Amino acid sequence: MTCPKSPRTTRYDELDQALHAATGKLTGGLSPHATLAAWADWIGHLSAAPGRQMQLWEKAVQDATTLATDAMRPDPDATPFPPDRTDHRFAHPAWAHPPFRAWAQAHLATQDWWQTAASDLPGVHPRNAERVRFMLHQMLDSTSPSNSPVLNPEIISAVTGTKGAALAQGAQNWLEDMTHKLEGSTPDSPLHVGRDIACTPGQVVFRNHLFELIQYSPQTDDVHPEPVLIVPAWIMKYYILDLSPQNSLINWLVGQGHTVFCISWINPTPDMADLGLDDYRRDGVMAALDTVARIVPDTPIHGCGYCLGGTILSIAAATMARDGDTRLASLTLLAAQTDFSEAGELLLFMDESQLAFLEAMMAQAGVLEGKQMAGAFQALRAEDLVWTRAVRRYLMGEVDQTADIAVWNADTTRMPARMHSQYLRSLFLENRLSAGRFAVDGKVIALRDIRIPVFAVGTETDHIAPWQSVYKIGLFTDTEVTFCLTSGGHNGGIVSEPGHRHRHFRIGQRQPGDLYADPDSWLADHAAQDGSWWPQWGGWLARHSAARVTPPPMGAPALGAAPGDYVMIR
Template identity: 75%
Template sequence: MTTPKDNAPKSPKDRHAALDQALHAATAKLTNGLSPHATVAAWADWMGHLAAAPGRQMDLWDRATRNATALMQDALRADPAAAPPFQPDHTDHRFTHSGWGQPPFRAWAQGYLATQDWWQAAASDLPGVQPRNAERVRFMLRQMLDAASPSNAPALNPEIIETFSEKGPEVLSAGMRHWLADLSQAAGAQPEDNGPRVGQDIACTPGQVVFRNHLFELIQYAPQTETVHAEPVLIVPAWIMKYYILDLSPHNSLINWLVSQGHTVFCMSWVNPDAELADTSLDEYRRDGVMAALDAVSQIVPGQAIHGCGYCLGGTILSIAAATMARDGDDRLASLSLLAAQTDFSEAGELLLFLDESQLAFLEDMMAEQGTLDGHQMAGAFQALRAEDLVWTRAVRRYLMGEDDRATDMAAWNADTTRMPARMHSEYLRSLFLENRLSAGRFAVDGRVIALRDIHVPIFAVGTETDHIAPWHSVYKIALFTQSELTFCLTSGGHNGGIVSEPGHKNRHYRISCRKAGDLYADPDSWAENHAPQEGSWWREWGRWLAAHGGARNAAPPAMGAPDQGFPPLDPAPGTYVHIR
């Protein structure tokens, strides 16, 4: 029903604001949410300070001379097997093909790496430049250099030439098909379902949806052992992507493994929101999300404390919920496990490059028009952090070498993007990322500030060594803001691959230690130096920790749901929300 206020004519001020919002939204769509004002400010800051630093200019001239000399000497060297003067970063695999060691390809690769080395030096350690601006300049230079790499050019890349000589024109036709398919998908068409299928190959641990509201479905997994630990486990995944990163294929599903170890496992499956949920707040994700799930689990498994486990953003909202529960005297949690989850955002990594007042204003205007932040816009930001691999190398292999993307479970999950409600995402970015209120003691729930130090249950926190989303130094900061028993585990791998680290996975290691209540703080680098890596999967350590902080495995499995309490089984796992695109 329309109210008189809704029909009231807008004032000139409101019309002018609407014009600005529409302009910003249109600009943000073109720039994928990046503010041109922040970009210009970063370049101006860097160039202005470099122009006023003749000594630094001479240093860069010397570096250019040294690099040019090294390139010339390498070109004239008689032994092609000698180590080249410039080496790519250990995560950069663009020049691993043996052809890059032969002339003339070696000269092109070395020239590119020498140029990259000079620009990195030019954008680093320049006194006076705002740190955020310096990071942005380095990021933008990296994007430009990635685009200019000789590995992207068919005539300069020996691997492309070799592939074309072996397979002929069929490489071009396959690449064209891939390009047209990706173009169609970008325009809104559904991708071909040639990979693992949700509910059949992935997200296929047996269970039932036992609760559903407008924000999530609660899945209870069927027991796989005759007896179970009495305390259930509630998993709160991130809502940026689908929950089944924790339930991929049966062999590497963390959920399936937990159930096989005798745990009663519940997991939230967040809805993929549309514009109807645009005004949903961050606190609604806590209240109607985490707390509603806890209420349901408490009814289905009555009289038992609950092991709460949060992954990524799910760990952040679970921490907020746990601190609120501690403040309010709610003692239903038995423990708290935080997987690659941040509670302090002062060192939140390269994602901070996309966030300041200017960036946030552009995003807010774009989300206000759309009602949500589109999943592909979010995915684009993540891909930009590793553009040489996730953008350019993929494009070369897919379009110029005719290779299909590998149909892996992780790739299928990664392509299954979700949207963010406008209000919730704005509140999350502003209150947590931009203003860092949670660890600063300025985050309020129901009008009263909460504190992480009020959490007294044991905590198991996991960081991953090469995480670009939640850097492990940032995850480790939970040690600064809590006083309870804390087990910290640092595992090899990145934000997703480090968590999906099943027993038997090759070349995996971890470090682990337990801080008892009252122990002195150790900084993260000192901690890492003093704890040697151990081979294997951190899952087993977590399993032992959960068992040690709960009862023995001697209880009968609970029934699926609790129909008498209003929680009947509704649908087989993985439910319906996971299929919303």
Template identity: 50%
Template sequence: MQQSFPDTGLFSVTALDNVFKAGMARMTGGISPAGLVSLYCTWAAHLSMSPGKQVRLNEKALRKSYKSFCHMLASASPGEEGTCIEPLPQDRRFSHPGWQQWPFSQIYQNFLLTQQWWHNATTDIDGLSKAEENGLSFIARQMLDHYSPSNIPWLNPEVLQTTADQGGANLINGFQNFLEDMQRQLSDKPPVGVENFIPGKQVAITPGKVVYRNHLMELIQYSPTTETVQAEPILIVPAWIMKYYILDLSPHNSMVKYLVDNGHTVFMISWLNPTPKDRGLDMDDYRQLGVMAAIDAISDICPKQKIHTAGYCLGGTLLSITAATMAREGDDRLKTMTHFAAQVDFSEAGELMLFTDESQISYLEKMMWDQGVLDGSQMAGAFQILRSNDLIWSRMVHHYLLGEKDHMNDLMAWNSDLTRMPYKMHSHYLRSMFLNNELASGRYLVNDKPIAISDIHVPIFSVGTEQDHVAPWHSVYKLHLIADSEEITFVLTSGGHNAGIVSEPGHKHRHYRISAKKDQERYIDPDNWLVNTPIKEGSWWTEWHQWLVANSSGEVDAREPGKQAKYKPLCDAPGTYVHQV
């Protein structure tokens, strides 16, 4: 009988592929060249088989050329003003008055017409899926934004005027800014001004104690400021993609301080910043060592009381997984569940889906396999690309061409306090959520058994933000279709993924919409909900506080952290994990 042996050459070949792709991924910022080439070939093939679309694009090119020519003639006539195309509302690149003067008006109008033509060229093509069209349109926009006339100093009237007014001092200052940024980047230092927002000194200073710690997280219990508190404590589960203290920034905009001052016992998870030795941590470790360990500790500290829970972004997704698992197992310790810009259905997860097809995830996995973690700067780069106009090109113009200094604030400093993610966990998260949408379809396994969001029956408070590029509010709203809660209160607030959540009372120009859906009421689609739900001025925080009180059972004496012998204070808040770099 012939004995078979494993092909040892197969392992060396696979290792060679992994090492090669890992090295390439670091050079390309984790963006798969194969995915881009595949997308381009798909577009070119379908466009080549669509002669009608080609005729239409040629016709549009002629029309836009004619518009541009007419605009040039009109601009040459004294007293004639006007535009043939307006920038999109969020596009502020051409807001300076100098862009309305010839020849700059002609330059930026031609750019916008070209940008519009490429949008037409990459959309509405027979045979292309919506995801492919979104990807193509996004890539075309990124390439065009790179060559925007606003980024070219001799084509930007604001730069030219500033240079003339300052005798070129702005360019000297800009070059110094560039050298300083490069020096800090090469020496792995944070941006200028971050030193004024150190956790425990200027931010994350709400008094409290770390009452529990394991390898993955520290649990902070905050000190009360009122004589009595609501009976049910609050557990907040932040995303581990960034540090927790976005919810405890400066005293004036700290959600934690607001809750404590309004009579709530607040607990916060502060996650470990993983290193390559933590590469094997997975999603279930975050569930058990994170959320469940915190719930067990709080149940001991506040015996016989159910728990209000809140999860931010990825923390909200993990909280939903935990709540569904607890419901399946008959664990009824949760009183309510709140989502801050969190998704459970990832079928329409916005522009992040552009980075989460099989080609991209497989490519990214090779880099994480090699490093053991996904580095914070690599993840931050992906988020910057989603908002390249605001976070890359606009900053370049103001910082390097106009010579202006960045004015650091607490939210910006927090955003630069980067964290890492373990290889195994992040791979599992990307595949199970973004690629396969297992949680929404009832195929996500916990302990080898599927869980269902529909098993969660506690009242839910869900917050979406109007300008969210990470968790679009239409996607967050899909919770209405999946959850079987007795009540879902949905809030849509102004702002983006972070600024919309940090929306403290007294913040100017804030507004929100809110409505509650009982289990017997019919579903309303998000667009009709938007039209029929009135705008309220101010902060949604007050609504959440009132909702928590309405879903509580009364008041008890305030709880000082560390009273139980088992949970004696380990250190003062903000703890030690928040300082890990």
């Protein structure tokens, strides 16, 4: 089943749609018009700015002089062009010594020059400038000396140290990956869903066409009376929050004495193309709340949403507040945005032209394939997820270590065409939710209507939901907001169990009526603390819960053991 056509769709529109879809398959879903427009905007303004050209020429001369000076008299304690703190390509000690140092510094200097050339150019649309910088960065990543077997000291050491065996193993790794890609299969893993990961004991207590609801078995003699309902994003399998037992947020939460429920979204197929964003709210979040309220009656519920799950949960919470539904005790948002004006690097892929190409592709397929979304995420961190992995796997002969998060990352999901289009347009492009223009059942909702306590978590290096954007929940509500900023990225920062090394967090609370502090001011006023943020959240939930009671019964009828059936759908 394909997306239903608009009543105004003509055969001419269908022709255009088919052309867009075919072009999108060749470009990986990217609009060539948006790309060309960005380059034309930047080149046109740069060509008409002789002063800026002179400034760039002067910088090139200065950088060349600096590189020459560093090559002749290198400072062992500093480099003139240090990499970003998230760039680990030149972390090996050998890169600090000639001749490798000169090659790395030349690359980083070139990268810095081009980024300067695409920045702060008067007249260029900010979105076009960001796209040009992103594309330049992608192109320069491909030319990095770290990718060359004759320029990278790590590759040279691996090849000579194994007498060429590393290259032979790398060739075998490449052949295996190509075979899996052509067959559309995934490599075998010793970690299995339901046995090694997603293995917290529980039962499926509800199922409809959109999700299964898992209730986890109690692990303590008494529990906090208020249950916790977790709403994960539908662009990922839920078990990012239930990986191995030692780093499972769900397992830890149950062990702290909470009755935990979690939504496991179905992996949609093309016949579900017409499911919309409100279906996920009504038949997803609200149906789950109804089920939890039936199993644990007359008790308020702690709602917790991760990523887009937090966004849809916020929409549900604002709708419930508007309609006088008081079943929520609190709202926790994990790396979840309610304002999309600063939605991170994913905005680079989104405008009307891009959306038209995506909609054309989804109209034919009925869904957005998971591998396409995974490709977009990989592009945001190409240094680590593409080039560094390729170097280590194909040129150094390293075999990927099986990690629970890697298994989850490969377990991609699809998205219904209508829902994804609505989400991109109403939230990403038009930012209706925080602007007070998002309607549910024909009536606008407002985040300011939310009066329950909020606990929001942002992660420092999040490319998908920048912490400054997550933080803005405090700008659009006037309730108690506790904000926690943790080290790590979108996934690693959330999966940050107690005992995880090199973790830190900052935390602060704003009471109703307090003046708003901008993100930079908040950061300056809150010192980093070592450790995991999980105990902070656990303590916050306990403070917003009543005295502990006997665990409630498991919901009936039980429809099968956790993790259920939907998580297994590929």
